[in-house]
Amino acid sequence: QQQVKQSPQSLIVQKGGISIINCAYENTAFDYFPWYQQFPGKGPALLIAIRPDVSEKKEGRFTISFNKSAKQFSLHIMDSQPGDSATYFCAARSGSARQLTFGSGTQLTVLP
Amino acid sequence: DGGITQSPKYLFRKEGQNVTLSCEQNLNHDAMYWYRQDPGQGLRLIYYSQIVNDFQKGDIAEGYSVSREKKESFPLTVTSAQKNPTAFYLCASSMASGTSYEQYFGPGTRLTVT
Numbered sequence: 530q531q532q533v534k535q536s537p538q539s540l541i542v543q544k545g546g547i548s549i550i551n552c553a554y555e556n557t558a559f560d561y562f563p564w565y566q567q568f569p570g571k572g573p574a575l576l577i578a579i580r581p582d583v584s585e586k587k588e589g590r591f592t593i594s595f596n597k598s599a600k601q602f603s604l605h606i607m608d609s610q611p612g613d614s615a616t617y618f619c620a621a622r623s624g625s626a627r628q629l630t631f632g633s634g635t636q637l638t639v640l641p
Numbered sequence: 642d643g644g645i646t647q648s649p650k651y652l653f654r655k656e657g658q659n660v661t662l663s664c665e666q667n668l669n670h671d672a673m674y675w676y677r678q679d680p681g682q683g684l685r686l687i688y689y690s691q692i693v694n695d696f697q698k699g700d701i702a703e704g705y706s707v708s709r710e711k712k713e714s715f716p717l718t719v720t721s722a723q724k725n726p727t728a729f730y731l732c733a734s735s736m737a738s739g740t741s742y743e744q745y746f747g748p749g750t751r752l753t754v755t
Contacts, residue, residue, distance in 0.1 A: 570749070571749070574746065578742070627735060
């Protein structure tokens with residue numbers, strides 16, 4: 530019940546295209562859903578996050594869509610750029626603890 | 642500059658040896674975490690600490706030990722009991738209370754045991 534399932538494992542997109550990464554969870558106690566971006570050999574960095582009281586959050590080219598009833602959330606990267614090529618992790622946190630449960634990651638490659 | 646430092650970036654050890662990974666933060670965060678990252682498995686929590694002199698086991702604590710003697714430091718020891726120690730190890734920190742949930746990560750230490 531603590532798992533967060535992420536798909537796809539890898540994604541190749543042309544420059545200018547839309548990248549979509551999906552995550553699903555079971556634990557209804559999760560109350561914070563961040564996305565992290567990680568470049569090779571570096572630590573992850575927070576990209577964007579959402580609380581379950583909103584259905585969408587947009588920051589620049591990055592948008593989180595959240596479907597509470599389906600227990601799913603997704604990251605959309607508009608106008609994808611080669612510099613977006615990285616591994617993306619979704620995560621979820623329950624209110625009772627400060628630990629994050631991470632998805633397995635998606636390796637995004639944006640072709641020039 | 643505020644942030645999290647991990648040293649060394651690369652570490653090599655022979656099987657059977659204990660090794661300690663360093664993690665220091667100057668963000669004045671109360672909570673600190675250790676994660677292990679393996680290809681295709683995301684980040685898995687090893688140990689976490691919400692306050693000095695206290696820490697809790699995460700999902701994969703077997704074969705690891707930690708200490709939290711100072712707020713800014715949270716070293717991780719990979720013992721010889723850890724069956725598959727070769728991995729990328731990440732340290733993170735966050736506020737322990739309030740509305741900010743963000744975890745800040747260090748640059749990681751890649752440990753290779755042969």
